[in-house]
Amino acid sequence: MTDLSQPSQPAPLPGSGAQPEDSGTAVPPPLWLLAELTYRCPLHCAFCYNPLDYTDHNRELTTAQWLDVLRDARALGAVQLGFSGGEPLVRDDVEVLVEEAHKLGFYTNLITSGVGLTEQRLGDLKAAGLDHIQLSFQDSTQELNDFLSSTRTFELKQRVAAALKRHGFPMVLNCVLHRYNLPHVDKIIEMALALGAEYLELANTQYYGWARENQAQLMPTREQLEEAEAVVARYRRTHGGRCKIFFVVPDYFERRPKRCMNGWGAVFLGVAPDGAALPCHAARGLPGLTLPNVKDTPLREIWYESDAFNRFRGLSWLKEPCRSCEEKEHDLGGCRCQAYLLTGDAANADPVCDKSPFHDSVVKIVQRAASASVSGAATAAREQPILFRNDANSRKLAAAAREPGVGGDHGA
Ligand code: FES
Secondary structure (H helix, E strand, C coil): CCCCCCCCCCCCCCCCCCCCCCCCCCCCCCCEEEEECCCCCCCCCCCCCCCCCHHHHCCCCCHHHHHHHHHHHHHHCCCEEEEECCCHHHCCCHHHHHHHHHHHCCEEEEEECCCCCCHHHHHHHHHHCCCEEEEEECCCCHHHHHHHHCCCCHHHHHHHHHHHHHCCCCEEEEEEECCCCHHHHHHHHHHHHHHCCCEEEEEECCCCHHHHHCHHHHCCCHHHHHHHHHHHHHHHHHHCCCCEEEEECCHHHCCCCCCHHHCCCCCEEEECCCCEEECCCCHHHCCCCCCCECCCCCHHHHHHHCHHHHCCCCCCCCCCCCCCCCCHHHHCCCCHHHHHHHHCCCCCCCCCCCCCCCHHHHHHHHHHHHHCCHHHHHHHHHHCCCCCCCHHHHHHHHHHHHCCCCCCCCCC
């Protein structure tokens, strides 16, 4: 998953040098458009951030509708564009969308598992103007890579990585970390170096979507994290000039929350496969939030006027203890999705913060992970097997959520 917290500054619109349209409000324009082209995916990752009920939202926008989204977002001022999914390459129009995005002046990034990235498509995407490809791995070993994605894709990813180099793309590898692969961080870095990666993003699992369902199996111990951080620091010293290594710390182990999405409705605009507009990639899981759809509402209206994008924008909605907190301008109350998942109210302070009355819920999750030894985790996985992201499981979860009285799990 790409780090959304550090957006680039907006560039002038191509052509005339004109600036993004004036909104007439104090709200800045979106900078980052994430186009989730499809929920279809050949992988079944246990930590996927797609919504659990994604099978209920699988009527995808057409190519023409996506082209309109790109034009409207660029007119609003967006400059960075990520194509993701699911696996975006299951659609055969990615090249068309990249070409238009390039003409519009977006900096484009394809976020992919590598499945479907043939030599032909790589060449076509290069010709269309694609700037950047982020290739995901699940681990440095075939066994764990293939287990966690429930596929046989490890060797394919190695071949794709080599092909990326041949086609002159910067090599950006991404690996989501958790208790099973944190002990292999050195091997993961070695693999990235051997493949010639210029960038390696080691992103600790964020517990939304399918990862939240699998939290008991995936949550690491503090010792695992500290050891992995020390390994990363060592490699940065010895190989930092060759490969830039990012290590995204899991916020359950912090005492202050992250400034999630760099603020709600501040820089990030996501569009789901069915056209739902998302203030954050996990917003679909928030009950009571009606997501506007690009099929029936102009993007400008969605960004500036919709309830979904204004609900947690700025600071005026904050409740105590955030409202009177001197740090509120820094973290903006933290993550809304985490607040909902752990307290049942998205407007509460993110319970990662130790000033939150619900902070204990986070402490208990971390303690539970500490008390489960690695062999204990294997036992737990047998007793409560990992729930892989696939259509059958999604349909079951969607059906269960539709039953009256069945809500999210807000307990810790
Ligand atoms: Fe939704 Fe943080 S993930 S606000």
